Amino acid sequence: MTHTRIKELLNSTEYGREVIVKGWIKTFRNNQFLALNDGSCLSNIQVVVDFESTDESILKRLTTGAAVAISGTFIASLGKGQRVEVKAHQITILGDSDPEKFPLQPKKHSLEFLREIAHLRFRTNTFNAVFKVRNALSFAIHRFFNEKGFVLIHTPIITGSDAEGAGEMFKVTTLDFDKIPQNEDGSINFKEDFFGKPTNLTVSGQLEGELAALAFGNIYTFGPTFRAENSNTTRHLAEFWMIEPEMAFYELKDNMDLAEELLKYVIRYALDNCTEEIEFLKNRLLEEEKSKPQNDRSALDLVDKLNFCLDNDFERLTYTEAIDILKHSKPNQKKQFKYIIEDWGADLQSEHERYLVEKHFKKPVILTDYPAAIKAFYMRMNEPDQQGRKTVAAMDILFPGIGEIVGGAQREERYDLLTQRMTEMHIPTEEMEWFLDTRRFGSVPHAGFGLGFERLVLFVTGMTNIRDVIPFPRTPKNAEF
Amino acid sequence: MTHTRIKELLNSTEYGREVIVKGWIKTFRNNQFLALNDGSCLSNIQVVVDFESTDESILKRLTTGAAVAISGTFIASLGKGQRVEVKAHQITILGDSDPEKFPLQPKKHSLEFLREIAHLRFRTNTFNAVFKVRNALSFAIHRFFNEKGFVLIHTPIITGSDAEGAGEMFKVTTLDFDKIPQNEDGSINFKEDFFGKPTNLTVSGQLEGELAALAFGNIYTFGPTFRAENSNTTRHLAEFWMIEPEMAFYELKDNMDLAEELLKYVIRYALDNCTEEIEFLKNRLLEEEKSKPQNDRSALDLVDKLNFCLDNDFERLTYTEAIDILKHSKPNQKKQFKYIIEDWGADLQSEHERYLVEKHFKKPVILTDYPAAIKAFYMRMNEPDQQGRKTVAAMDILFPGIGEIVGGAQREERYDLLTQRMTEMHIPTEEMEWFLDTRRFGSVPHAGFGLGFERLVLFVTGMTNIRDVIPFPRTPKNAEF
Numbered sequence: 018m019t020h021t022r023i024k025e026l027l028n029s030t031e032y033g034r035e036v037i038v039k040g041w042i043k044t045f046r047n048n049q050f051l052a053l054n055d056g057s058c059l060s061n062i063q064v065v066v067d068f069e070s071t072d073e074s075i076l077k078r079l080t081t082g083a084a085v086a087i088s089g090t091f092i093a094s095l096g097k098g099q100r101v102e103v104k105a106h107q108i109t110i111l112g113d114s115d116p117e118k119f120p121l122q123p124k125k126h127s128l129e130f131l132r133e134i135a136h137l138r139f140r141t142n143t144f145n146a147v148f149k150v151r152n153a154l155s156f157a158i159h160r161f162f163n164e165k166g167f168v169l170i171h172t173p174i175i176t177g178s179d180a181e182g183a184g185e186m187f188k189v190t191t192l193d194f195d196k197i198p199q200n201e202d203g204s205i206n207f208k209e210d211f212f213g214k215p216t217n218l219t220v221s222g223q224l225e226g227e228l229a230a231l232a233f234g235n236i237y238t239f240g241p242t243f244r245a246e247n248s249n250t251t252r253h254l255a256e257f258w259m260i261e262p263e264m265a266f267y268e269l270k271d272n273m274d275l276a277e278e279l280l281k282y283v284i285r286y287a288l289d290n291c292t293e294e295i296e297f298l299k300n301r302l303l304e305e306e307k308s309k310p311q312n313d314r315s316a317l318d319l320v321d322k323l324n325f326c327l328d329n330d331f332e333r334l335t336y337t338e339a340i341d342i343l344k345h346s347k348p349n350q351k352k353q354f355k356y357i358i359e360d361w362g363a364d365l366q367s368e369h370e371r372y373l374v375e376k377h378f379k380k381p382v383i384l385t386d387y388p389a390a391i392k393a394f395y396m397r398m399n400e401p402d403q404q405g406r407k408t409v410a411a412m413d414i415l416f417p418g419i420g421e422i423v424g425g426a427q428r429e430e431r432y433d434l435l436t437q438r439m440t441e442m443h444i445p446t447e448e449m450e451w452f453l454d455t456r457r458f459g460s461v462p463h464a465g466f467g468l469g470f471e472r473l474v475l476f477v478t479g480m481t482n483i484r485d486v487i488p489f490p491r492t493p494k495n496a497e498f
Numbered sequence: 499m500t501h502t503r504i505k506e507l508l509n510s511t512e513y514g515r516e517v518i519v520k521g522w523i524k525t526f527r528n529n530q531f532l533a534l535n536d537g538s539c540l541s542n543i544q545v546v547v548d549f550e551s552t553d554e555s556i557l558k559r560l561t562t563g564a565a566v567a568i569s570g571t572f573i574a575s576l577g578k579g580q581r582v583e584v585k586a587h588q589i590t591i592l593g594d595s596d597p598e599k600f601p602l603q604p605k606k607h608s609l610e611f612l613r614e615i616a617h618l619r620f621r622t623n624t625f626n627a628v629f630k631v632r633n634a635l636s637f638a639i640h641r642f643f644n645e646k647g648f649v650l651i652h653t654p655i656i657t658g659s660d661a662e663g664a665g666e667m668f669k670v671t672t673l674d675f676d677k678i679p680q681n682e683d684g685s686i687n688f689k690e691d692f693f694g695k696p697t698n699l700t701v702s703g704q705l706e707g708e709l710a711a712l713a714f715g716n717i718y719t720f721g722p723t724f725r726a727e728n729s730n731t732t733r734h735l736a737e738f739w740m741i742e743p744e745m746a747f748y749e750l751k752d753n754m755d756l757a758e759e760l761l762k763y764v765i766r767y768a769l770d771n772c773t774e775e776i777e778f779l780k781n782r783l784l785e786e787e788k789s790k791p792q793n794d795r796s797a798l799d800l801v802d803k804l805n806f807c808l809d810n811d812f813e814r815l816t817y818t819e820a821i822d823i824l825k826h827s828k829p830n831q832k833k834q835f836k837y838i839i840e841d842w843g844a845d846l847q848s849e850h851e852r853y854l855v856e857k858h859f860k861k862p863v864i865l866t867d868y869p870a871a872i873k874a875f876y877m878r879m880n881e882p883d884q885q886g887r888k889t890v891a892a893m894d895i896l897f898p899g900i901g902e903i904v905g906g907a908q909r910e911e912r913y914d915l916l917t918q919r920m921t922e923m924h925i926p927t928e929e930m931e932w933f934l935d936t937r938r939f940g941s942v943p944h945a946g947f948g949l950g951f952e953r954l955v956l957f958v959t960g961m962t963n964i965r966d967v968i969p970f971p972r973t974p975k976n977a978e979f
Contacts, residue, residue, distance in 0.1 A: 112941030
């Protein structure tokens, strides 16, 4: 007889049948009630042990964290607190767990402590819920794009191109650090390296994605990206996952519409498919916020916050309009911002984004048409405004508690304007001939954006540290497991 | 009015309506018939241009590769060769394509040439078909595991663990090659590196996957993996994608059943959802094989080969049985194998695998229970056979034309046997304490496997060089784009 997963039993009414369940012991009360979990869902099944007929040596081994196989009868529970239970006939210990040594005892552990034992934290309720939601969001993203006929493109992780300048890069090499080969002039002889030239870990699949979009129309990437930046914050990782759709024949408005539709689709999918997990995470957050001053607590609970996102249009406004709001805002006038907004052209800081989203509009915001000077070379140049100020057709989506979750733009499809901008920004066009070819041969208006996957998971799970929504976070001085 | 994708029009019967189509010109015949493609499907739509009412300067710019927007009437075609067409009223050139310079002219290009212009090869029929199939296979994999309640785990790409020994690794670093920091004793001071220690690109997510499986029950990974090996073959890449499911409470037979079910599911999905693409690839292969001697041609065409896989159980046999077959085989006795099979214990070479699959059984084969000496430390030790020979509960799936497409095993869940094996194989247990914890606390029988994604795509597309099924292949001395 094969074993039945606990999720199935908890939804079953086929009482009286003989079953085998396998899983890990969460608790064992009164020498009688085992709470058993097999990871298939958050809830445990209760197993009733007849301690009189069970060997003393077995009873002793029914400790938190131990793995067991139970043969028994599946019945409606007579006790309170659970609908069904398994009356055990036979208990087999699969793997012991020494209660003196197992770090996950049935009590509250801090998230900091659990991060140190990231290899075991999967077994806690919180991380079971977080990674189930992460899984659901990932699937929802693939389903969304599949329904729309987008083609998934696996853009390269190791790249010989470092022209995008999106951030500091990790080097990839097989050179021996003890004897780095040199050319006669003392420079490094990269001919001896694996790829015959310097290579790095990708910071974005966008440029390669554009190549594919200008053939397939609509494409998306979903892969890991890297930043070698010394940012030790709750919102930054050195290794994180991004989703980067790129669409031929899309202009800025189409781009915004798609991004908003995607975000709503995947949030709704998580609400529909992870009801138990999100309910658990809602209560976890309420509990966590009890220790905070009233003012710092969320106005909405997690479920309400997610529903609020679904029920409201994201606020769309230009950078110029945003600057106007910020300049006249209370925290700016009272000099409560760390960076006071004085002039058009200023880069927005996290405090400004949060003010717009959390205080002013109280909902997700899409900011568009940023000053050209603070945005990347590949964004499409707008007509200068009446005051002659240059902006690009960029759009960033800002979420409450998260800040920027999506960054995108209509791309500069005009060869002359693109190369002129690259020259101005000191980007070597000769290394980017392959990219420029898309503007030489059948160039079309197109647009795309990048969605930071971990930031999305942060938002939907209500967790507050990005290290807690990826299995094994990579941050400065930390690459454990 | 927004534009309509060509795939939709080709399936439509709503004649007489006004439409806008946008895409790239494949050909322009007789100053009258445009074949237009927007990447949404392999087929082009025919656009009929009224050359008398069209400006000469526009007509001249209707060249292969140019991008256009067409306003026109969608009608049933009167001509032969197409069911529907668009009668153009207005033609807008979106992006020119100089016929003197555009490398993709409407003629047959070699795959080698197209590899050099990988940024443009997406626009050919062959690569449109290949990457559509790749996309469908990827989605099918996610759907398969989602339906079964598996949890996707993103295992780390940058790893501080190099213990698995699955192959040569790429180093990841932010150290300055011009001045590698040294300790007083002359060794490299990795404290100055980004992660404070040496790090590499992952060769497999399996070990981290096991951690998650021993909490969630059933998990899978789908991510890039790396080998810094100097293999310039048609089956090896330095960067490739792997799917690695890992299942608690699974034994070897469950593992084989799941792998066979997965492979059949995704092949069926591709046949059902990429009918046009696979038909095209079938004909491409038939064409390619015309230049080969009769004996080297495939016995079955691509579609028949895929269906054959679906209709037959994979042949399952032990390594020991396979050695017996190979020893007595004609090529072994006639010394036609490069590596003659003499004794039990020999590692199987590609020629042996191909003989078993392509000549002896003529179908996919699952080989099990390999000699312990030639397999990894984490595979579960079987009871020694009657002659005292030690084997492990491994399984490899071999496919015609591909060789090993899946490698898997039941894992060694017994702490003592595992650590003993690690010591024998000189794997430092102290660096693997996190992995050993899974055997200390609630260890359970479990199993898993790795599926090489590009090899799967090779098989389903009938392509013969692995560089042609990944957008931008990374191989020794090659990291272009």
